[in-house]
Amino acid sequence: MSDLSSLKLFATAPHPCSYIKGEEATTVFIDPEAEVDAELYSELSELGFRRSGGHLYRPHCVNCQACMSCRIPVNQFRPNRSQRRCAKRNQDLDICFIDDISSDEHYALYEHYINTRHRDGDMFPPTREQYNAFLSREWGVTRFIEYRSQGALVGVAVCDQLQTGLSAVYTFFDPEMTPRSLGVFAILVQIEQAKRMGLAYVYLGYWIRECRKMAYKTQYRPLQILTNKCWVQLK
Incomplete structure (x- = not known):
């Protein structure tokens, strides 16, 4: 157990x-100079x-506590009908765990994804520098999951292996393959991987x-949320 009381926290200005x-948001973050390990x-x-x-x-x-951490207890999770269909649609994909996504091929897929899906977001316009910084490997815990269709790269999921579960950091995929629901499929793969590794959760x-963009997370049941420093099941 680490001594968390010695960690310095910094806060952004309201924005x-x-x-x-x-609403105005404020973010606290751990001292960038702190020695962080797995x-x-x-x-x-x-926390x-x-x-x-x-x-x-x-x-x-x-003035707002709307943001709540959430996680899926993988051993209790049961896919719904839509999720089962998604898994079946993607049975033909080759799934591979890799150590690096710095190639031009991986960045090109990310760039296309951001330019197509997230032109109104904080990551637009995409740059190689931003890509490397955002999806970097940290503290020896980061894993990359690659999805290919007949050899062509169609998706990448970035996740971190924690002591109790996998943390889904980010997923990007070919936006022309919307019918495959690759974002959903990536979470289903991480749930199965956590089970195989004997881990209890997938953190989302x-x-x-109130945010429609985050409504998809409630499709993974049961879902636990962190409230008042306790993880409780969302009703």
Whole structure:
């Protein structure tokens, strides 16, 4: 167990919330100079922290507590009808765990995904520097899952192996393959991988009840949310 009391926290200035119109957001993050390892990262994840590149952060808004960490208890998860259909549609894909996604092929897929799906987001326009910083390998825990169709790269999932589960960091895929629901499939693969590794959870980051973009997370049941420092099942 790490001594969390010695960690320094820094806070951003209030800024417009990206998810709820009219709200102001504040983010706290761990001192970038702190010595972080897999154990500390895992403990902070249990407290609602999330990784972006080499930074660990969580929302800390004065007037709003809408952002809640959520996770799937994988041994209790049962796919719904839509998720079972998604898994069946993608049975033909080749799935491979790889150590590096720095190739031109991987970046080209990411660039196409951001330019097509997220032109209104914080990651537009994409750059190679931003890509390397955001999806970097940190503290020896990051894994990359590659999806190919007849040899062609169609998707990549980035996840971190924590002590209690896998943390789904980011997924990008060929936007022309919408019927495959590759984002859903990537989560299903991580759930199965966590089971094989004897891990209890897949962490999905933050969920906001009022945010339509995050509504998909409630399709994975049961879903646990962190509230008042306790993980409870979402009703």
